[in-house]
Amino acid sequence: MKRKSLFALSAVVVVAAAALVPVLWSGGDNLHNGSAMAATPADQAALIKKGEYLARAGDCIACHTVRGGKQFAGGLPMLTPFGTMFTPNITPDDQYGIGKWTQDDFYRAMHTGRSKDGSLLYPGFPFTSYTKVTRADSDAIYAYLRSVTPVNVPSRPHELKFPFNQRNMLIGWRTLFFREGEYKADPTKSVEWNRGAYLIEGLGHCGMCHTSINAMGGPVSSAAFAGGLIPLQNWYAPSLTSNKEAGLGDWETKDIADLLKTGVSARGAVFGPMAEVVHNSLQYMSDDDINAMATYLKTIPQKSEAPEPLQLETSEKFGGELLKQGQKIYGDNCAKCHAENGLGMPPSFPPLANNQSIQMPSAVNPIRMVLNGGYPPSTEANPHPYGMPPFAQALSNTEVAAVVTYIRMSWGNHGTAVSPQQVSDLRSAPLD
Structure with a gap:
């Protein structure tokens, strides 16, 4: 129910362009060096393993690895009506990757949507969801990415038409649609429910597909998880808030968990973009986390439905x-x-x-x-x-x-x- 999440430039604000694909773009000179260091080699190994798991939860590999290419070397083209975007190299290469990024640089990108040099990131990198990720989890992902094999391949610049190639014009979009802040647990809910909410709303960024996009390229907050057509992919991400579509209120938690973990359940199977999410990400998650996500999804309240897509009626x-x-x-x-x-x-x-x-x-x-x-x-x-x-x-x-x-x-x-x-x-x- 993520994303991919996540697959193409969605719309234009009067002063900005936004792409719904997870793209982390450095966009500036590398000025500092640093790494997430644990107290002992064993601690560092555990931190890297945790980061690998969290990177899977965020499905980073889906957009930052070209099929048949080097892992996390980027280069995946994203065709849009406004030009082509290319995913960047996020390996620890000092010249072309994030080798000279510090923990603080990486967390700033995750938390605030700003690159190492302070420039604005396109919301194709889902910082609107990743802002909810804790500093500890961000540092773990950073440690993992620092551990992968560096690839000395430059990140290809986006080929966006004017004015969509002007990053500073994203200020208007951010003012309307971005609220910075880590996830805050709901004390009235269980630990399991809060864990599921953290994964679904944060690293999972599921709302990027399952929430309709308005004319300005922002999510329709009043219809969160109420479904929407994935731009330029011609797949419909169904509503999770209505039993008329894929609402999960009358599903057994086990059926939801089976669908997330394996792609099939007694209630149905996933295809299209969601099949890729399961293959790249969800199948690697622990049973506890899958059950937490299922627990949260089952309690998503009924909300206003997304605008109905164009349906060519017959007599x-x-x-x-x-x-x-x-x-x-x-x-x-x-x-x-x-x-x-x-x-x-x-x-x-x-x-x-x-x-x-x-x-x-x-x-x-x-x-x-x-x-x-x-x-x-x-x-x-x-x-x-x-x-x-x-x-x-x-x-x-x-x-x-x-x-x-x-x-x-x-x-x-x-x-x-x-x-x-x-x-x-x-x-x-x-x-x-």
């Missing part, structure tokens, strides 16, 4: 025709795994009947799954997940619309018909 008559056609397509292509009654064979083949993700106002995710297929993440607890085959080459836009309409409106599901035009629009959407 009642055409919707009926799609429903009839979709029943045959489902029987020919889907029933073998998901069963004629839509109950599937969980966790290998998730149920479609009474599946909130199928019935959401946005039909983006089920359309993309039918078109492109996909797999839940391969995790230690589920190393060989069953996958969904793609049907983009086998089915026309109308046929895809028909079968998605059928699964959204059958077995007691309360979804609406979808348009072949919506399928056409998503057929060319990027896979990553």
Whole structure:
């Protein structure tokens, strides 16, 4: 439910550009040297191990490592309407990485969103969430990053159009949408709940995907965790506050924990960006932390829903025709795994009947799954997940619309018909 979190430049404030991808950009000369030092070598080793764990929790590897490239060497291009951003080198290389950053420099970036030289960081680096991370955890992550192999590769400058390349213009965005401060425990809640809140709201930065973005590129705070379309990725991060979507209030805590840890549960499976989060990050977290996150997520209160995404409606008559056609397509292509009654064979083949993700106002995710297929993440607890085959080459836009309409409106599901035009629009959407 993170992020990735996190995947592209989202919007423009009148005076600023913001990117929803975890990007730590040094943006200045390295002036000081320093490291997080523990009292003994054994203590230092423990600190590094803790930092590695926390870096996994923050999913740092997802954006700072190019597939097949050196770990944390950066260089991942992020295409946006305003130009291209490139993730930076965060290895301990003195010339191009963070080798000359001190603990204070690193904490300032995490806590205040300012680089070593004081320049403003683009909110693609999720400092609006990382500000909640404690100094001790920041120092541990710093110690871990100092321990990885240095890579002498320069960070490629962003190629943003004017005026979005003017960092000082981010002041307006920060004034509206950034509140600095470490996480403060709620004394009325349990230790486990507070740990889950700290991970979800801080390092996990889950709200960056599951909270809708307004016209100025800032989160709609009144609809926190109420879902939103991930900009430029054409995946919908469902609401966690409504049982009409992916609200978790009626889930068992075990089912939530299973989904986070393995990518599959008795209630469904994750695909798309969330599968990457599980693969890169959540599967490595301890059972205690996963259970803490599940405990917190289960108690997220009902809030105002995110603005409904554009849904191209069909006429009642055409919707009926799609429903009839979709029943045959489902029987020919889907029933073998998901069963004629839509109950599937969980966790290998998730149920479609009474599946909130199928019935959401946005039909983006089920359309993309039918078109492109996909797999839940391969995790230690589920190393060989069953996958969904793609049907983009086998089915026309109308046929895809028909079968998605059928699964959204059958077995007691309360979804609406979808348009072949919506399928056409998503057929060319990027896979990553």
